[in-house]
Amino acid sequence: MAKELEKLRVEIDALDKKIQSLIGSRAELASAVAEVKKTAKYSSSFYRPEREAQVLRTIIERNDNLVKDKDMAHIFREIMSACLALEQGINVAYLGPEGTFTQEAALKNFGHAVSTLDCGSVDEVFHEVEKGNANYGVVPIENSSNGVIGATVDMLYSQDLKICGEVEVSIHHxxxxxxxxxxxxxxxxxxxxxxxxxxxxxxxxxxxxxxxxxxxxxxxxxxxxxxxxxxxxxxxxxxxxxxxxxxxxxEDKTGNVTRFLVLGKEEVAPSGKDKTSLLVVAKHEAGALFDLLSPFNDQNINILQLARHPMPGIKWEYLFLIDIDGHQQEAHVHSALVQIAKKVLKVDILGSYPVTVL
The missing domain is CATH 3.40.190.10 (Periplasmic binding protein-like II)
Structure with a gap:
């Protein structure tokens, strides 16, 4: 038995060496990509949420070994994070202090190679990204037991940041x-x-x-x-x-999950499996809600969430947070959004972004 174990360990060591070498080769390619972008004076962030979502989906789809799909994707998440750090250092603001579920969500989305900035409130996360002290921010938006997080909706209404991703974290207390x-x-x-x-x-x-x-x-x-x-x-x-x-x-209920949003300043290109979020201020008249939702029905667009929220600073007035299937660049989604804009007092498209993979 001892000889057999030793033989297997030698084989594992040899494979580890190959894996390490291949990761090094990937890192070299990532660095080459960074140089091409710098030469071309690439103005956007090197972090591309749609590209990473596509890569992780492909890894899960082609996975055919003993390692579970999600575990394999998490391994590649960290490899991608380390390679991205070679291209561009990224700082992510989150609702702190260290040890919160929001920090867990930030690291789940970006990997552990990013720098993080803990903030004392949801407002502060938005402000740090707005001021450029952080490239991205992560904030909670809804919990499966408690519903929508009001402080986040208020800031989405008052700030101009874009939603560029989402993360889900199982909550165990x-x-x-x-x-x-x-x-x-x-x-x-x-x-x-x-x-x-x-x-x-x-x-x-x-x-x-x-x-x-x-x-x-x-x-x-x-x-x-x-x-x-x-x-x-x-x-x-x-x-x-x-x-x-x-x-x-x-926790009283099993299956408790919190959904988090990734915030940035740039819009995200289609990934092939996306959702779009918007805030709508409807007219204060009978049938207004039905009227604003009808374009989604006409274009056969699935509404993933419809939440009413008090309008900041105005008594008895409400806005609606709506999540829908699809990307705003898709023709049928674009058509629906154009029609809705004609039926309501105000519509803010918060962003289109990949459906969470991990």
Whole structure:
């Protein structure tokens, strides 16, 4: 058995050497691409969301070995991230501090070779990208349990950034504290996390005081120095802040997923499988909603989301966040958008972008 294991390990080492060499060859090609773009005075970002989506889809489609499709795609995600870093350094702003689900979403989308900038609020993420301190920003837009994130919709309405991608992250909440032998008197978490775990908390810690903070990662950071306090946060935060796990996966509903948006300043070309997001201010009259939706029906366009949201600063007025199948450059989508613009008070096309792959 020992000889057989040694033989297999030698073969693995030989394959690892080949894989490493091939990755090096890919990196050289990526650097050559960067030089061509620089020579041509390429004005756009070297990061192309539509191209990366196409590559990852192809990897999944042709995968025919023991490694799972998604795992194979994640491996290539990191290879692409490292190669992109050779072409152009990218800085990504996210809703921090370190250890949030938003940071997880940013790294899932861009890979670990990017630089990141943690921000204290959704507003700050938008502003950092707008000012050019970050190339891209990542913010939460909706949760499968709690619905649309109002702060993000408000900023989409007031800012001019484009949506250039989306990321989905499965949400699992961990209860943690500095010393789990201590009694829990107070529990810190983001308000959404408290809501998503309210039944579990009521059953297990009915007397604990629940305190809402700006993020779950901040909650984890706070309890490091508070002996009778616990935090609800992610698996990453558990290790990052060296805390002890009190309970695992305490969310009330299984399958809890948060969708995040990637924000930038440039529009994204079609990838072959895209969605388009828009904000619409409808006329304040009977049948207005039906009227604005009819062009989608006429063009056989699937509406993926329709969410009503209060218009910032105006009482009893609402706007609609709408996600549809297709890219705005496709003829039938373009036709529908032109017709809608004639029927409403205002329409902002937030962007067309690839449907999430990972």
């Amino acid at each position: 961990q209860l943690m504290m500095a010393d789990q032998s201590k009694d829990i008197e107070v529990i810190y978490a983001h308000q959404q996390a408290l809501e998503q775990c309210q039944r579990w908390l009521k059953n297990h810690y009915p007397k604990a005081q629940l305190k809402s903070v700006a993020s779950n990662a901040l909650a984890a950071r706070l309890v490091k120095d508070e002996p009778n306090a616990a935090a609800i946060a992610s698996e990453v935060a558990l290790g990052l802040y060296a805390l002890e796990r009190v309970a695992k996966n305490i």
